[in-house]
Amino acid sequence: MLPFCTFDTLNHHMAxxxxxxDRILDAAEKLFATRGFYGVSIRQITTEADVxxxxxxxHFGKKKDIFNAVMLRRAEVLNRERIAMLDDCIRxxxxxxxxxxxxxxxxTHALLNRATQGGQGWKHYFxxxxxxxxxxxxxxIIMTQYFDPLAKKFIAAIQETMPDSQPxxxxxxxxxxxxxxxxxxxxxxxxxxxxEGLCPPSDLYAxxxxxxxxxxxxxxxxxxxxxxKQ
Amino acid sequence: MLPFCTFDTLNHHMAxxxxxxDRILDAAEKLFATRGFYGVSIRQITTEADVxxxxxxxHFGKKKDIFNAVMLRRAEVLNRERIAMLDDCIRxxxxxxxxxxxxxxxxTHALLNRATQGGQGWKHYFxxxxxxxxxxxxxxIIMTQYFDPLAKKFIAAIQETMPDSQPxxxxxxxxxxxxxxxxxxxxxxxxxxxxEGLCPPSDLYAxxxxxxxxxxxxxxxxxxxxxxKQ
DNA sequence: AACTTTATTCAACATCTGTTTAATTTATTC
DNA sequence: GAATAAATTAAACAGATGTTGAATAAAGTT
Numbered sequence: 119m120l121p122f123c124t125f126d127t128l129n130h131h132m133a134x135x136x137x138x139x140d141r142i143l144d145a146a147e148k149l150f151a152t153r154g155f156y157g158v159s160i161r162q163i164t165t166e167a168d169v170x171x172x173x174x175x176x177h178f179g180k181k182k183d184i185f186n187a188v189m190l191r192r193a194e195v196l197n198r199e200r201i202a203m204l205d206d207c208i209r210x211x212x213x214x215x216x217x218x219x220x221x222x223x224x225x226t227h228a229l230l231n232r233a234t235q236g237g238q239g240w241k242h243y244f245x246x247x248x249x250x251x252x253x254x255x256x257x258x259i260i261m262t263q264y265f266d267p268l269a270k271k272f273i274a275a276i277q278e279t280m281p282d283s284q285p286x287x288x289x290x291x292x293x294x295x296x297x298x299x300x301x302x303x304x305x306x307x308x309x310x311x312x313x314e315g316l317c318p319p320s321d322l323y324a325x326x327x328x329x330x331x332x333x334x335x336x337x338x339x340x341x342x343x344x345x346x347k348q
Numbered sequence: 349m350l351p352f353c354t355f356d357t358l359n360h361h362m363a364x365x366x367x368x369x370d371r372i373l374d375a376a377e378k379l380f381a382t383r384g385f386y387g388v389s390i391r392q393i394t395t396e397a398d399v400x401x402x403x404x405x406x407h408f409g410k411k412k413d414i415f416n417a418v419m420l421r422r423a424e425v426l427n428r429e430r431i432a433m434l435d436d437c438i439r440x441x442x443x444x445x446x447x448x449x450x451x452x453x454x455x456t457h458a459l460l461n462r463a464t465q466g467g468q469g470w471k472h473y474f475x476x477x478x479x480x481x482x483x484x485x486x487x488x489i490i491m492t493q494y495f496d497p498l499a500k501k502f503i504a505a506i507q508e509t510m511p512d513s514q515p516x517x518x519x520x521x522x523x524x525x526x527x528x529x530x531x532x533x534x535x536x537x538x539x540x541x542x543x544e545g546l547c548p549p550s551d552l553y554a555x556x557x558x559x560x561x562x563x564x565x566x567x568x569x570x571x572x573x574x575x576x577k578q
Numbered sequence: 579a580a581c582t583t584t585a586t587t588c589a590a591c592a593t594c595t596g597t598t599t600a601a602t603t604t605a606t607t608c
Numbered sequence: 609g610a611a612t613a614a615a616t617t618a619a620a621c622a623g624a625t626g627t628t629g630a631a632t633a634a635a636g637t638t
Contacts, residue, residue: 138615152485157386160596172529172635174496175597177615245484251538252478252530255382258537263533269542289543296538297531299526300533301484307488308481312499328520328570338563367584390626400587406629407585 124305139177141167144239147188151305152243154249155185189250192232192243193264204275215279219334225272226299230326233303234252241305248304251296280341287340297331302329369407371397374469377418381472382534384479385415387518391394416490419480422462422473423494429458430498434505450565456529460556463533469532471535481526510571517570525563532559 136144145167149158160181164171178184197277203224209215232240250256280288302325309317317324366374375397379388390411394401408414433454438446462470480486503518510518532555539547547554 154384154386154483156384156388159594161594171596172618173616181596205500231534248482248484249479252534252536253384254475254478254535257534259543261536261538262541266542285543286546286554287546287558289539290555291562292542293531293539293547293555294528294559294562297529298527301523301527301530304487305484306482306491308491309519309523311488311492312522313498313515314517317519317523324516325520326538328517330585331569332521332524332566334473335565339561339565340558389624391624401626402588403586411626488627 138167138173141169142174142177142184143188143191145206146184146283147239147242147246150185150188151245155181165287188243188246189264192240196228196232197265197268199231200225201271203227204271208275215281216275217332218276218279218337221272221275221279222295222333222337223330225295226326226329229299229324230302234306234322244300244303245305248300251300276337280337282343283340284343288337291333291340294336298329298333302326354379355532368397368399368403371399372404372414373418373421376414377407377469377472377476380415380418380474385411390414402434418476419490419494420472422470426458426462427495427498429461430455433457434501438505445511446505447571448506448509448567449560451505452525452560452563452567453511456556456559459529459533474530474533475535478530481530482484506567510567512573513570514573518567521563521567521570524566528559528563532556 121210142163146158146163149162149166161171163184164174174181174184178187182240204221207220207224211217211220229244233244250260269292273285274291276288276292277283277285303322305319310319319325372393376388376393379392379396390404391401393414394404404411404414408417434451437450437454441450443445459474463474480490499522502523503515506518506522507515509514533552535549537549538548549555
């Protein structure tokens with residue numbers, strides 16, 4: 119079993135050259151990240167992967183199947199890490215409920231690790247996630263498919279730390295967290311432009327150090343019932 | 349001069365049928381919202397607008413110019429309203445600095461109004477904004493272009509209410525706000541799915557009622573200097 | 579009414595789209 | 609090493625892509 123800190127690329131083990139399937143996935147990931155699903159053609163993908171166009175169909179089927187394969191590949195890894203971190207922080211706090219800021223951190227820290235030390239592929243993956251998450255159609259389909267079980271575990275943990283809160287409030291807070299988080303790891307230069315270089319998007323540690331307390335404080339507004347009158 | 353509450357569609361004045369240019373923009377807006385820039389063809393747009401394909405080039409030029417025209421049309425209206433609301437709330441508080449929650453509300457409330465009472469076109473527009481905002485390339489270009497002056501005014505106002513805060517912190521907080529806000533008005537069914545119907549995305553008032561205190565609390569974490577050690 | 583500008587139509591362009599088919603090479607198994 | 613399976617190649621498919629040009633119609637101007 120590999121230790122946690124192996125931040126190399128995925129299935130293709132380092133040194134020996136990646137398989138055709140992974141080459142296609144890597145190329146697709148890179149191109150989807152910058153131009154979206156419809157902005158990329160099969161031929162662009164297979165050219166980038168240095169592979170015959172027909173191999174995309176042969177290995178994956180339709181274009182949408184390539185996209186799904188790209189999504190699935192890292193989602194599994196990521197979710198496993200996030201759940202492990204959540205379980206860890208719950209276990210450490212026992213018998214008390216886990217502190218809110220630690221729960222939030224468990225939700226976000228795997229992204230930070232992968233984005234900073236996981237290589238280029240992970241950055242592309244997060245860029246895709248950011249686009250999908252905000253997409254009016256796909257956001258409700260793909261995100262739900264890959265991340266709902268995880269989300270429910272986290273919301274349940276938060277519910278335990280804030281026993282007087284209303285589920286409705288927590289769902290919406292999770293929604294805000296989701297928006298802030300995906301944008302943070304999207305790779306936009308937006309805030310760098312706005313701040314005129316004061317906030318480089320490359321410094322993800324700086325953002326994350328602020329994200330966790332920001333979100334934690336937001337959740338805590340709803341720690342007691344009926345803060346919001348219906 | 350029209351009163352503030354005229355939430356009808358844009359240039360084409362009600363009753364008489366919209367101009368060809370606006371028909372094209374409306375169609376483009378609708379299609380871009382659900383399928384993104386590359387997912388929509390000129391022919392799809394002109395078919396939806398019930399207009400000859402060549403008219404798109406004739407009136408707007410290249411495909412990207414159509415997209416820019418779609419963006420610009422409502423950005424101008426929206427930014428005018430948001431700035432007016434900010435000025436209003438600053439004026440009301442004088443000589444004190446405006447309360448933080450009112451500044452945040454001024455930043456978000458125009459979106460709430462337009463999304464709930466502005467007609468379908470505005471919903472499509474917000475869906476596009478949500479996608480652009482999270483796009484690794486366009487987010488740093490188009491958003492900067494249309495919304496940076498507004499963002500700077502708001503951050504300056506917040507700086508006045510929180511005089512001991514560091515600009516760096518405020519920029520990142522604005523970033524979180526931006527992520528949560530655009531996702532909120534994107535039109536995804538994500539949270540509706542997750543909450544199994546408890547949080548319908550149509551109930552934007554409910555989200556907004558939670559968004560403002562959530563974000564306000566997040567900002568306030570950074571009211572005093574050096575909360576974050578560098 | 580003649581003229582000029584603006585708007586609309588139709589046809590065509592070269593190129594790219596996703597996918598399939600059949601032939602060929604490489605790897606695996608008995 | 610022959611037989612079988614898996615992987616790769618090259619060519620072709622019908623249709624869609626953004627954009628342009630010349631011809632026609634509508635609107636506006638003197």
